[in-house]
Amino acid sequence: MTAANRQTFRVTFKKCSWILYLLIIGILSACSGQNDEASTPSPATSKYQAPPIISTNSASFNGPRSNYTVKFTSNDINVIDNVGSDGNIFLATSVELLKFTDISIDLAIAKTSTSIGAENLNSLIELYIAYFNRVPDAAGLSYWIDRFKAGMTLDQIGESFYAAGVVYSSQTGYTATMSNSDFVRIIYKNVLGRPSPDQEGVDYWSGRLDPGCETRGACETRGTLVQKMLNSAHTFKGDLTYGWVAQLLDNKASVSKEFSVLQGISYIDPNDSVTKGITIASTITATDTSVAKGLIDALIGLPVVNISQPSPAQSARFLQQSTFGAKSTDINTISSTGFNNWLNSQFSAPQTLHRNYMDKIAATLPKGVSDLNQNHFFESFWQQAINGEDQLRQRVAFALSQILVVSFQDSGVNNYPRGVAAYYDTLNTHAFANYRLLLEAVSLHPVMGVYLTSLRNQKESGTRVPDENYAREVMQLFSIGLYKLNLDGSYVIENGKPVETYSNADITGLAKVFTGWSWAGPDKTNTRFFGGTPDPNRDWLPMQGYPTYHSTSIKTFLGATIPAQSPANPEASLKIALDTLFNHPNVGPFLAKQLIQRLVTSNPSPQYIARVASSFNNNGQGVRGDMKAVVKAILLDVEARNDPSLGNAGVGKLREPVLRLSSWLRAFSARSTSGAYRITNLDDPLTGLAQTPMRSPSVFNFYRPGYVPPNSGIAAAQLVSPEMQITAETSVVGYLNFMRDAIPNGMGSSRDVKADYSVFTPLATTPDQLVDKVNLLLMANQMSSSLRSQIIAAVNSISIPTSTQAAIDTAKLNRVYMSVYLTMASPEYLVQK
Structure with missing residues (x-):
């Protein structure tokens, strides 16, 4: 140049x-939702316990809808389980309802919807939008079609919607005692897309509901007022300034028809019908429906195409997700051998220890290990990132380093560059092992002990209490997170709020487990516990338990209790604690989502998360926590292997x-x-x-997994983009x-x-x-x-x-x-x- x-x-x-x-x-x-093609499904999920239940009019299956391919012919309905053990089922054409574990599919709703005419159908759908700002479910829409045909007016149906909205007040904002002006503000937001309406407009519409309205020219019920506001929204069609209002309403109605009429979807859980229906509608704008349609695609699943010989472009994209970058030789290899064979070869590729490089450099320095610094680790990191033959291990370890964080930015950690190299080796070593072993190796690594102050942590005595730092972070960041999760990564909701996974009492109880751990060495003297007579390899050897400093009192946390000990047994306490954490139902979805974010996409669908979490829970052979199964599930999933469009929102990552x-x-x-x-x-x-690498500003990584850039299109679409932080x-x-x-x-x-x-x-x-x-x-x-x-x-x-x-x-x-x-x-x- x-x-x-x-x-x-x-x-x-x-x-x-x-x-x-x-x-x-x-x-x-x-960019949205999902795409048009797929490849081999994730191979490892939990097996079903019973065969499908089939009757004359319905069929119930054991997995989520996205696990299945449904094909219709003039003679039968073919339902193919691509993941579990339900097999290949042929159903009679008399079957009108397919039930899956997350949603049901009404095969008769399309015909039912034609019985009241297109205009009346649209009016019913718009009531869902006006009252709830949600897409209707097929079952609910079918019910109200029948009520409409039986003589109920749209105004009467609207009043019933309002009563239902009060039941789900935390999601809808309605209450039985809300003022007319507050009611109008909700309708403004839902119908006109204006969460902050002008006061003049609020006064005008609420005035038609308030006592004395007859003196102001007209009175309305809440049901008739909603109809008037809907009609008003449509009058803006084509307007240069406010035409977007009518277009937004039309887009919401279009997606609603796609969801309930064309696809026939209803959520199994009534709460999901409200909360997830609202989520889909909230992603719709006057100019874009792609995010909402992507969410629908994720629900119903994507066609599975077996790519036994990927194209060069498909191979290169796979390498972007699974390595530190595509090379021509690797593209050629995958194009000829396929994804699965490449993964298997990577699982068996030998590991090169960063610690060995540090020792090699130390041998050339005047003061040996004492002269090492973080730059020597960076040299080793980039050597392996650029040239390492075990690229999958390298990339997964880098992802793990942003979940199980230690950082050179900590002044204590910075004193142990060889220790950091060994910590990174630990992530590499366990990248394809079992997460339970990784959790223990991380918990006992001296660099983690320095970083999160569990090293030299002492039992309670007098006014002294155990350090709670590691106990808190091993739960919040390394295993179960802050809130209880469903298998698909969504929050467990009780009384309208997410349920916390642990309390301060759990932190206090777990902190006692991490007392009495300190530097490795040939003895367990007080001097060694506090750092004296250092072993030359203490910066990388696992911490050892010192019974003298380990709490012997009862330790209660997460529903588990370790009885009082005599003598102290730090190893036994640790085993119970880590087993309890590892077996918590949150770990699968918690880890699955973050690894998907680091490797494939910032906004995985709930179904994608659930499939990977299922692989964590059971690798297909009854083993929990198998990282090979998790990595395969992530990279071979239909959502990872689809050929994406640059115009699809929610796909990919910065x-x-x-x-x-x-x-x-x-x-x-x-x-x-x-x-x-x-x-x-x-x-x-x-x-x-x-x-x-390895210099994140805090234990929360360089960026949070749920980070949303403020005042951005990403925020408006209700997506996240961690790297934007x-x-x-x-x-x-x-x-x-x-x-x-x-x-x-x-x-x-x-x-x-x-x-x-x-x-x-x-x-x-x-x-x-x-x-x-x-x-x-x-x-x-x-x-x-x-x-x-x-x-x-x-x-x-x-x-x-x-x-x-x-x-x-x-x-x-x-x-x-x-x-x-x-x-x-x-x-x-x-x-x-």
Whole structure:
């Protein structure tokens, strides 16, 4: 890239950085639900206990609707279980109701709906929207169609809706004693899409309900007033200013018909009908229904297509989710052997210990291990991230490092760089093992003990109480979370509120378990407990129990009780505690959702979470916590393997900075001049990437799993985007500047790490082929035609001279730099689909 070109891009992208930030939000929030194709289903879920129950008119199955494929012919209804043991069932065409564990499907509702005419049907559906802002369920809609045909008026049905709304007051906002103005405000929000209506409008409509309304010209009941407001909303159709009001109502009605009439869906749980029906409707805007339709797609399931030989694009996308970045050789391997075979080979790939690298470096330093620092770990991290053959292990361990967090930013942890390397080894070692073993290894690792202050934690005595830090975080962040969960990750609701998983008493009881643990060594003296006579390997050997400092009193937590001990037995206490945590029903969905977020998508459907959580609960052979089964379930799930559209909202995730960098380093076979891969701290958002491995600012990671960018399209769509928590104008500018410099010049200390473009420069004379190769490696062929055309035009703008070979080579390289930079700067690349 010429100096003039570099200056042009410097100015252009600094001006556009905030626009880029908004475009990222736009692409994320414009993407929805699910897609059109799928591949092999997740293989490991809990087996069903009984066969389907089939009668003349209905059939009940043992799994959620999304586990099944339903095919209709003139002779029968074929229901195929793609996941469990229900098999391949043929039903008579007389069957009108299919019942699954989450929803039922009314096969007769489409015919029933035609019995009252399209206009009356639409009016009934709009009552659901006006009173509840929810999509109707098929069973409820069918009931009210029958009542309407029996003579009930729309106003009378509306009054019944209001009474039902009072029953579900926490979800709907209605109460039996609410004022007329509060009632009007709810209808404003539901019908007109205005949660904060003008006071004049509220006064006008509530005045038609208040006593004395006859003196103001007209009186209404709440039922008739709703009809009037609905009619008013439709009058805005085509209006340049308020036309969106009518369009929003039309969109809600359209999605409602899709849900209840065309698909015939009803939730099994009446609470779900209200809460989840409201959720679907709340994602609808005047210009977009894709999120809502994606949620419907997730409920009914997606067609399962067995991809035994993935295309290069499908292979590249799979590698984006399962590795630190796609390489041409890996794309070819997966395209020829398939996803499952590649996963199995990765499960058996040998591990390389980061601690061994640290020991090797320490042997060259004047003070040995004492001279090690965090940069030596970063060297080892990037060596393995770029070149490691066990890429799946590498990527899963990186995901785990953001759930089971320790950080160099802690001053105590920073003193043990070899210990941090060994901690990361622990995550790698157990990435494909059992989560119960991982939970124990993490709990006993001395670096975790330093980070969350469980090391040297002493039993209660006098006014001293055990340190509660680790007890709190092992529950909140490492196992069960704050609230009780259903299998699909949704909250268990009681009295309209989520149910907390633990109390302060549980923290206090569990804290006693983590007393008496301290440094490993050949003895258990008081001196060693407090850090004296240090064992040379104490920074990585598991902590050992010191009975003298372990609480002997009763320990009660999460419904478990460890009786008073004599003598103290810290190992027995720990086993009971970790077994209790591991067997809590929350662990499967809690871990499943976060791992899906780190590998595949920020907004997995409840069904996706439930399928992966089922694999955690039972790997198909009665084993709980099998991480291989969990990883397979995540990466082979239908929602992960669908070929997505860039226009589908809720699909994919913002690429975090570390993965953007690693994707480039792997795609272009980056090599280290020194052999050490001297990539150091990248924290600075303006000069770095705003993220460095193992340097999260707190135990809550770089970003929270439920983070929602405020005042954004993502928030309006009720989606989350965790990585947005470290994305702002400064970090966007920093990323653009960082990559603009790194792509042509290399990065790291003294430009130690440089990309190899030798296989790309021959394509520089054919820009379309060059951009297509970059597109495959960095974007799995997801580049839009408009972006592709823009990049090709920019590449063509760099002329190739006919003078010296050196000038020709320089121009070709500049073309490569341009294609890579513009791809990596695009919002389409920044959102991994």
